[in-house]
Amino acid sequence: MASTVTRRSSRQLSGEDIVVETAWLYYHDGMNQNEIATHLQVSRATVVNYLQEARERGFIHIRLAPEAFTGHRLATELCSRFALKAAYVLPEGVERSEDQAQRVTRGAAGWLPGLLEPGDRLGVAWGKTIYDLAEQLEQTTIPALTVMQLVGSMATPYGFSADVCSSEVARKFSATCINLHVPAVLSTAEIAQTLRQEATIAHQLSAIRTCNKTLFAVGSCKHDSHVVSSGVATDAELDDYVARGAAGVLCGRFIDAWGKPIHGPLDERMMGIELEELTGKDMGLLVSVGVERVVAAVAALRGGYATHLVTNLSSAQAILELSEPA
Template structure:
């Protein structure tokens, strides 16, 4: 486990200084709360409050070595069963589905920088999981990295959009960002075709074909799935694709159990990466968690888009059971 403390900046008040002092003694000097209380001449309860405040203010950064999550048995079983380069499997815990999602997103945020190298072109999808990963990544700097938005934008009730996901990811990685300045879906296929032919959009779409790594989540085909609630597809669209054999959604594209794209009218109205550009990448990082994501995750893996997976131990077990 690694722990770091942010340095106190000029102008911070003395109250913040004692919080940092308490945090340093606890995390770096290895003193217990009673010993710190004695040295600072405060109560033990006050020291507890100082440490809590340090965490809330972001002064404390604690991380576990990736090997803890990639080398245990479940991670190895996933890697061997599905031919992955690596799997990062976290304990789900006893919390809510929301807490499980946040835990998996934080794990992906801790692991992703180690999967990147100078010169990489990282494609970033969108959705709640991707947004939380982008927000959780500690600021770092990897030279000559470019982040590209994989799916066009749309108005949603979630408080974030696709361009926010890619922009925040780029900001935290110290990378260049190429946003896709177009809607994810239009009502008219001819209009979508003309928009794809616009020089600025054509250049942005061309950049997607040069991505060597990508980050995405798997979407379900349930009635309350993200692809419907986001407005990317209607319930009628969903029903039609399910009848054609759809088992999941990847970057807005419906896929079958073999991970192959299901052609349909929606494709002609979409602006974003196509599945052929997600296949065979150096890194295809799939981050998903939950019972409803098992089949979509297996479908994405079968389609050759996935080299790395981040999930919970519960979901990993369900994936192995489903695969037989």
């Protein structure tokens, strides 16, 4: 494609100007790298470096239309199987498993702003998936948006807590943030009950129940899962819930294979939204990737906590296979 930009020597441009000029010629005017090199009188390698710098400095934002992912055959099957409003299925690529997770959270970060409207009240769960998603959100202003922390905070091996997840999402959307200033789980049910009656905490707990949209991931019931590493449950407590049919963990609470809450002693010590309050929302965005979370993802989908799902190809196939009607 011919460029409409008047040819100028690279000596007439410097610093940020030539990086922006290169990006414009490549992404807007459709020139290839060799054409740009000739146009700017630089080497092709220099053009490649300029384009890389443009991406790293945030000058370039490349998005594929959501329909490229929500129109996938597996996305349609997922919507039909679980009565979802939409599913977003990303291709596998050639990445390692940890990079696959980054691909899915990046896809979710690109999709989420389009699912939100002015005045929404977005409840945000926690975990590495949600933290990575928040980090990858682009700065966008959604008027009158309120972001709320759905579960109290605990230290994690990743160096962040639940309040960081909700605060970062709020910052990226220029939104009001309501954090829950308590631990996720207390040492006794009596202490938890006392804190729930404190005016400030009672107000925060009341506020999170008003969310009309939620953003969450689900954890497995394995001993290396987030629910144990964060200190929400001990190994013995996890074993007890698994013995009673636990298949996944959602907002620190256990669900069975059909998504029904498994109530136990831990619930009396938990500080956060209850599972019964997570259904019937305008949007429940579940972000899930990895074979180790398929059982938990199916449980959450069966339980009606999600209206929207972001996952990758292999996870989508595994979810459909596990939930195949008998």
